[in-house]
Amino acid sequence: MKKLLALILSMLMVASCFALVAVAAEETTAAEGEETTEAEVLDLVNTKLVFDSYAKEKKLLSGQNGINKTFYNSEWEGARLKITKPEDPYVFLNWKNYCDKAGLEQVDSQSYPFIVFKIKVEGYIDDIELFYCAGDINAADPTYASLTDWPCSATGDIEYIIYDLTDDCEGTYNQFRIDPMGAEEDTLVYLYEVAMFATEEEALAYAQIEETEAPETEEPTEAPTTEAPTTEEQTTKAPTARPDKKEEKSCGGVISIGAVVAIISLGVVCIKKKD
Numbered sequence: 001m002k003k004l005l006a007l008i009l010s011m012l013m014v015a016s017c018f019a020l021v022a023v024a025a026e027e028t029t030a031a032e033g034e035e036t037t038e039a040e041v042l043d044l045v046n047t048k049l050v051f052d053s054y055a056k057e058k059k060l061l062s063g064q065n066g067i068n069k070t071f072y073n074s075e076w077e078g079a080r081l082k083i084t085k086p087e088d089p090y091v092f093l094n095w096k097n098y099c100d101k102a103g104l105e106q107v108d109s110q111s112y113p114f115i116v117f118k119i120k121v122e123g124y125i126d127d128i129e130l131f132y133c134a135g136d137i138n139a140a141d142p143t144y145a146s147l148t149d150w151p152c153s154a155t156g157d158i159e160y161i162i163y164d165l166t167d168d169c170e171g172t173y174n175q176f177r178i179d180p181m182g183a184e185e186d187t188l189v190y191l192y193e194v195a196m197f198a199t200e201e202e203a204l205a206y207a208q209i210e211e212t213e214a215p216e217t218e219e220p221t222e223a224p225t226t227e228a229p230t231t232e233e234q235t236t237k238a239p240t241a242r243p244d245k246k247e248e249k250s251c252g253g254v255i256s257i258g259a260v261v262a263i264i265s266l267g268v269v270c271i272k273k274k275d
Contacts, residue, residue, distance in 0.1 A: 050192070062092055064092070093178060114162060121152065140177045173196075
């Protein structure tokens with residue numbers, strides 16, 4: 001009997017051990033699931049970033065020069081960059097860090113060569129230069145820099161600026177350096193989103209470029225408008241030519257009066273001959 005009880009107790013102990021192992025396994029898989037699903041829970045993708053509280057928490061913007069940066073405020077959304085030193089303002093965006101911290105796959109630069117920023121500028125800048133670091137490039141290099149292919153208008157409204165890096169770099173993206181060029185002091189640059197696309201068509205669709213692209217498509221029709229100044233010049237020159245015409249008309253008037261005087265004098269001569 002004692003042996004039977006001992007056997008039953010040992011079996012119960014083994015069963016409880018298996019139960020504990022199973023619970024531990026479930027907890028580890030759940031923990032692993034939480035780590036892998038963080039990006040899904042936050043709706044994060046490796047080809048797009050919203051400059052929100054998450055970007056602030058992960059310190060994805062750093063290493064700024066001549067710029068004061070602040071994130072999300074009751075008065076604005078996104079990251080606000082205030083230019084404090086117009087000489088050479090810039091800030092780094094660490095894309096590799098973003099993907100690592102979110103548990104996302106790194107982005108191949110040749111597969112996604114079109115970079116689109118959603119921004120707003122209050123103040124004045126000439127353009128925004130983008131230094132792109134991919135593959136073996138980990139620092140800003142003038143050889144790997146691009147200006148916007150669709151220029152920044154800096155009108156104070158939300159706009160999209162696009163960089164076409166086709167054939168410009170290889171490997172996965174490491175980081176970018178954002179340089180507001182020709183910026184005046186106290187100019188504000190708001191960063192809302194940045195996204196990467198495989199084709200130009202996708203980038204234009206995301207950027208809602210139809211309205212922005214209209215002036216480019218209207219360039220042929222703008223030729224007459226650009227020639228308009230020449231027509232205006234002709235019309236403006238016309239008044240300077242009109243006095244000459246008036247002089248010609250006045251000369252014609254003098255000739256006609258002379259002819260009348262000659263006819264009158266001939267009439268007088270004829271009358272005298274009759275007498």
